[in-house]
Amino acid sequence: MTEKSLAVLACRPEQSRGRRYPAETSQTRSDFQRDRDRILHAGAFRKLQYKTQVFVIHEGDYYRTRLTHSLEVAQIARSIARALELNEDLAEACALAHDLGHPPFSHAGEDALHAAMEPYGGFDHNEQTFRIVTELERLYAAYDGLNLTWETLEGIVKHNGPLGGAGQRPVRASIAAFDAEWSLELGGFPSAEAQVAALADDIAYNSHDVDDGLRAGLFSVSDLECVPGVGDIFAQLRRQFPDLAPRRLRYEGVRRMITLLVDDLIAETRRRAIEAGLDSPDAVRTIGRPVVGFSEPLREQEKLLRAFLFERMYRHFRVNRTRRKARQVVRDLFECYLAEPECLPDEWRDRAENSVDKIAAARLVGDYIAGMTDSYALKEHKKLFDLYSIVDT
Known part of the structure; x- marks a missing residue:
């Protein structure tokens, strides 16, 4: 799609608010x-290959990881952006970045790391994503971070909506400090492209968690048929193709789920944009409500599907057993590194020992653990806590 064919709501790169550090144009x-x-x-993006989505890596190599999930979100976001004549590249950038800050072991790892760091300011994967792209990635000679455009940073920070107001998510410390130097207009909504990326995330994890849950045997297609929307899709498929093999049934059902959600989102977003008379990217930011979204019937169906997945998948005893062990690994590592920084690799040890206070040291330990993959965290835990493990020199 050429820039000339973009909708009036779309962000255009030639009208970008720029980068924090000036850079030559390409x-x-x-x-x-x-x-x-x-x-x-970015290094943080490569690590997503070995970070949990729901199932820990050693449970099987065919389940989603944070990397495959991010790629699927980016594909869905780009397709929606194209249909709505938004900027596909910005939507894709926001989608690819949205999970960079996840620690190992998915939400179990985040819960454990937040609990361990609560006396020192806590841990939030969205804030960690922002810190990665603004300071922790150290690839470029002239500055820390990736020096992304204002629009991409805005999308990363606000992809789930405004920050800081009544009923909104709080503004975390590092985001507040950055915003004080270069305002990201935290109280407003993000661009339409960022909103597309956020809902592409919902579409991807709902549909693909159904696929992974069926594959793992946590529930059956028959179980799903009590869930409005997705149940109707699988019931129709079984009537239409009664002898369809389970693998094909899963794939075809998930494909139709994604199509249903994408088509509904596109139609509802067009309706909202016309109804509101939006005529610019800034109008999207100041309207006071999301312009991208599902219709009310689909929103209700999505809530019921999430409730089903929460009960039958995320709280399944097999998943809970793994989550318990994952939380223990993260807790043990944090307590060890904070109490004995000499157990950290040289560069990290020096920085921890030279930290200005306990809060800074804890934040550094949190950064080190958050950057681990599942397999690396398990290996580190074995080295530190298995008395019969040989420690690498």
Whole structure:
């Protein structure tokens, strides 16, 4: 899609508010394309290959990881953005970046790391994503972070909505400090592209968790048929293809789920944009409500599906047993590194020992653990706590 064919709501790279550190323009890529590419080349993005989505890596190599999930979100976001004539590159950049801050073991790891760090300011994967792209990635000679455009940073920070107001998520410390120097207009909604990326995330994890849950045997297609929407899809499929093999049944059902959700989102977003008379990207930010969204019937169906997945998958005893062990691994590592920084690798040890206070040391330990993959965290735990394990020199 050429820039000339973009909708009036779309963000245009030539009208970007720029980067925190001025950079020469590229002759071959737009600023939003460069943002996408910088995210793809970041070390934190590569690590997503070995970070849990729901199932820990050693449970099987065919389940989703944070990397495959992020790629699926990016594909869905780009398709929706194209249909709505929004900027596909910005939507894709926001989608690819949205999970960079997740620690190992998914939400179990985040819960444990937040609990351990609560006396020192806590841990939040959205804030960690922001810190990764603004300071923790150290690839470029002239600055820390990826030096992304204002629009991509805004999308990363506010992809779930405004911050800081009544009933809104709080503004975390590092985001507040950055915003004081270069305002991201935290109280407003993000661009339509960022909103698309956020709901592409919902579409991806709902549909693909159904796929992974069926594959793992945590529930059956018959169980799903009590859930409005998705149940209707699988019931129709079984009537239409009564002898369809389970693998094909799963794939076809999930494919139809994604199509249903994407089509509904596109139609509802067009309706909202026309109804509100939106005529610019800034109008999207100041309207006071999301412009991208599902229709009310689909929103209700999504809530029921989430409730089903929560009960039958996320709280399944097999998942809970793994989550319990994952939380223990993270707790043990944090307590060990904070109490005995000499157990950290040299660079991290020196920085921990030279921290200005306990809060800074705890934050550094949290950064180190959050950057671990599942397998690395398990290996580190074995080295530190298994008395019969040989420690690498």
